[in-house]
Amino acid sequence: MQNLGIQVLFQGNNFLRLCGGLWQSLQIAVISMVLSIVLGMILGIVMTSPKKLVRFLCRIYLEIVRIMPQLVLLFLVYFGAAKHLNINLPGSWAAVIVFTFWGAAEMGDLVRSALQSIPVHQYQSGFGLGMTKLQVYRYVIIPQTVRRLLPSVMNLLTRMIKTTSLVVLIGVIEVVKVGKQIIDSSRYTVPDAALWVYGVIFIMYFAICYPFSRAAAMLDKKIKD
Amino acid sequence: MKKKLLGALLGVTLAAGLIAGCSAPAKENSNGAQSPSAKARTLSEIKDSGTIKIGVFSDKNPFGYVDANGKIQGYDVYYGKRLAKDLLGSEDKVEFVYVEAASRVEYLKSAKVDVILANFTVTDERKDQVDFALPYMKVALGVVSPDDKLIKDAAELNGKTLIVVKGTTAETYFSQNHPEIKLLKFDEYQEAYDALADGRGDAFSTDNTEVLAWAIQNKGFTVGIESIGNTDTIAAAVQKGNTELLDWINEDIKTLGKEQFFHKNFEETLKPVYGDEIDPENLVVEGGQV
Numbered sequence: 001m002q003n004l005g006i007q008v009l010f011q012g013n014n015f016l017r018l019c020g021g022l023w024q025s026l027q028i029a030v031i032s033m034v035l036s037i038v039l040g041m042i043l044g045i046v047m048t049s050p051k052k053l054v055r056f057l058c059r060i061y062l063e064i065v066r067i068m069p070q071l072v073l074l075f076l077v078y079f080g081a082a083k084h085l086n087i088n089l090p091g092s093w094a095a096v097i098v099f100t101f102w103g104a105a106e107m108g109d110l111v112r113s114a115l116q117s118i119p120v121h122q123y124q125s126g127f128g129l130g131m132t133k134l135q136v137y138r139y140v141i142i143p144q145t146v147r148r149l150l151p152s153v154m155n156l157l158t159r160m161i162k163t164t165s166l167v168v169l170i171g172v173i174e175v176v177k178v179g180k181q182i183i184d185s186s187r188y189t190v191p192d193a194a195l196w197v198y199g200v201i202f203i204m205y206f207a208i209c210y211p212f213s214r215a216a217a218m219l220d221k222k223i224k225d
Numbered sequence: 226m227k228k229k230l231l232g233a234l235l236g237v238t239l240a241a242g243l244i245a246g247c248s249a250p251a252k253e254n255s256n257g258a259q260s261p262s263a264k265a266r267t268l269s270e271i272k273d274s275g276t277i278k279i280g281v282f283s284d285k286n287p288f289g290y291v292d293a294n295g296k297i298q299g300y301d302v303y304y305g306k307r308l309a310k311d312l313l314g315s316e317d318k319v320e321f322v323y324v325e326a327a328s329r330v331e332y333l334k335s336a337k338v339d340v341i342l343a344n345f346t347v348t349d350e351r352k353d354q355v356d357f358a359l360p361y362m363k364v365a366l367g368v369v370s371p372d373d374k375l376i377k378d379a380a381e382l383n384g385k386t387l388i389v390v391k392g393t394t395a396e397t398y399f400s401q402n403h404p405e406i407k408l409l410k411f412d413e414y415q416e417a418y419d420a421l422a423d424g425r426g427d428a429f430s431t432d433n434t435e436v437l438a439w440a441i442q443n444k445g446f447t448v449g450i451e452s453i454g455n456t457d458t459i460a461a462a463v464q465k466g467n468t469e470l471l472d473w474i475n476e477d478i479k480t481l482g483k484e485q486f487f488h489k490n491f492e493e494t495l496k497p498v499y500g501d502e503i504d505p506e507n508l509v510v511e512g513g514q515v
Contacts, residue, residue, distance in 0.1 A: 012293025075331070082335035083263045169325055171337075177283070177323075181291040184284035185298075188442060188498055 008186045008193040009200060017182070018197075021175035022204050025164040028095045028172070033157050035096070036103025043104055044111020045137065058108065065105035071166055073098045078170040091172040099160060110152050114145040147219075154216030158209040175201055263336040265464035268312075268473055271339055276320050277312060279305040280338040283323035287438075287498045288344045297321050300494040301342040304361060304461075307486065308340065311477050330354045333464045340474070341462045348457075356465050358474040359513025360458035361487055366395050367433030368450035369421070369440050376428045377449040382406045388417050388426035395430040398454040421446070433507060437499045452507045458515055475513065482512020 009015050047058045078094040081087040089097070118141055126136035168177040179197045186193050271277050281301050282289035289299040302321065309319035322338050329345060332338045333355050346364070347357050368387075370376040376385075386407045389396045399406055409426045411417040418439065421429040429436065433451055440448045463470050481487065491505045499508075 008293075013295060014293050017295050075328075079328070079331045079335040079337075082337060086263060088263070088335075088337065169328060171323060171325075171328075171332075173283070173323060180284045182293075184286045185290045185292055187286050188438060191442070 006196045008182055008190050009196065011186070014182050017178050018175060018200065018204070021173060021178035022208070024092070024172065025161060025167075025174040026208060028092060028099060028164050028167065028174075029157065029161040032096050032099035032103050033153075033160055035100040036107045036156075037153065039100065039104035040107020040111055041142075043108030044115060047108055047112040048115050062105045062109055065102050070098060070102060070163055071169065073101065074166060074170050091167065091170045094170055095164070095167040095172055099163070103156065103160060106156055107153070110149055110156070111145065114148045115141060117148065118144055151216040151220040154212045154219075158212050161209055162205065175204060263334070265333070265336045265467045265470070266339055267467070268469045271470070272313065275313065276318050277309050277340065278320045278322055278338045279308070280322045280324040280329065280332045280341040280343055281305060282326075282343045285344055287494055289342075297323075298494070300362070300490055301344060303490045303494050304487075305340075305342045307481070308342075308461075308474070308477065311480075312473070329462075333462060336464060339463065339470065344459055345462050346457050347460050351462075354465065355462040356467065356471050358461040358463065358471055359478045360460040360510045360515060361478065361513075362459040362508060363456050363510050363515060364459065365433055365452040365456045365507070366398060366430050366450075366454040367436040367448050368428050368430045368453065369436040369446050369448045370428035371421075371424075372445050372447050374427065375447055375449045379403060379406075379450065379453060382428065385427040386425070388420050388429040390414055390417050390431055393431055394454065395432075399430065402454075418443075434499075437503055441498065441500045448503075451504060456515065458510065479512050482514070485511060487511050 009018075043058065046054060049055060074094060077098050078089065078091060081089060081094075122140055122144070123136060126140045131139070164174055165176045167174055179201050183194045183197050266274070281297065281299070283291050283297065285299070287299050289297065289301045292298050305319055305321065306316040310316045313319075322332065324332050324338070324341065324343050326343070329341050329343055330351070333341055341355070344362075345351070345357075347360065351357070368376060368379075368382075376382055382403070383405050384407070386409050387399060388409045388411065389399060391410050391412055396408065396410065399408060409420065411420060414431070414435075417429055417431075420426055422443070428449070430450075430453075433448070436448050437451070440446050461474055463474070487509045488505055488511065491509050495505075495508065496503075
């Protein structure tokens with residue numbers, strides 16, 4: 001067993017490159033998530049609007065995002081924008097745009113359901129104290145929804161991190177692609193490198209996503225208590 | 226509940242309309258290919274910008290791959306660097322964009338790269354989408370067999386068992402042109418190689434680049450037939466209608482032919498993988514002359 005596949009990880013700067021790829025994935029996911037949370041909060045409030053037309057438009061947006069595969073959206077923004085609008089975006093920007101478009105819709109729906117789960121008397125008491133609508137949301141409703149939201153937000157974030165493996169198709173070199181490059185460049189010298197490289201990628205994804213899911217589970221428990 | 230369903234239904238219709246609306250112009254492009262929406266850079270624009278953007282594979286050893294130090298290497302890349310040197314005066318004035326097989330055409334159509342050098346096999350279908358330059362490489366089928374019962378000619382296979390992988394050009398070629406040869410078919414490459422090693426067949430055939438590389442790694446097996454069947458060529462591609470750049474690449478490839486550039490490229494990039502016994506004439510194309 002002198003030709004153990006694990007050796008490829010220590011050749012050159014292979015391991016550092018894998019970490020670099022992971023950093024790229026994480027960057028896209030986290031930036032998109034921050035934008036999604038901000039936009040999703042606003043969208044969620046809009047979604048509870050009493051106006052039918054507004055709710056209807058929000059509903060269409062949400063359905064489009066849920067129906068369209070993320071890959072189609074990525075191609076539309078990366079290649080489509082360049083071809084039809086002459087906007088030549090770098091791959092990572094296109095990825096952030098698509099993931100935010102997706103995340104904001106999902107987040108909006110989460111915020112909407114959290115808002116609707118707040119009992120009506122909370123609103124009424126606020127208004128009864130002479131607060132404006134904005135003040136009721138700012139001081140009464142939002143703080144309560146944030147606590148209810150946290151677990152599902154963590155869930156969305158881990159989903160987003162895992163979905164970043166699609167961005168390779170628009171030329172962004174993330175962790176899975178780096179892995180494939182390493183496996184291929186040592187294809188003739190270390191034929192069983194694949195198992196080891198994918199194993200390490202698995203551990204990397206786990207190491208990143210696990211703390212988030214743990215945190216989500218703990219928060220969930222805390223809120224229940 | 227009814228309202229929600231109605232909303233969802235409307236959403237679906239609208240989304241479908243959106244998709245249809247977006248794909249319609251793309252279809253126009255492939256038909257009237259003279260007018261892609263994003264215009265490719267002309268030769269002088271590339272010169273002014275100082276770098277040429279070339280799309281290459283980053284996981285196709287030995288044609289385009291990233292080595293352990295993160296540097297891009299390979300047969301296609303070697304040629305790409307030379308293009309940059311001839312056009313802009315330095316091998317470093319090139320930006321390599323890592324592309325995937327499925328999106329190679331899109332990269333050209335959206336003008337994200339100037340040239341694609343990603344082991345692009347010339348086919349009639351692709352000629353409608355992009356313009357191919359003169360070829361710089363060719364591929365055909367190869368046949369690998371054990372050293373002690375080496376098969377050097379298709380006639381020697383008469384009545385023997387040949388292993389092929391389903392859906393490959395090797396399967397089509399042998400079943401159409403050599404019905405006298407018994408074919409043993411497998412779904413996966415690994416199974417096929419295992420069958421050859423076990424002696425379940427007398428020989429195995431697939432792309433010659435693939436069997437050549439395999440034979441180097443497996444002692445006791447040799448590629449007896451290095452080139453058989455229809456030869457496909459591999460060439461650089463530019464956006465449809467970018468004639469100026471295309472003409473320049475073609476002129477350049479003719480000049481490179483005089484100094485036997487692709488033989489040198491073969492020595493540097495392919496020989497370490499395919500070994501000494503391989504005849505470069507089976508892979509290399511000089512000056513665009515197949």
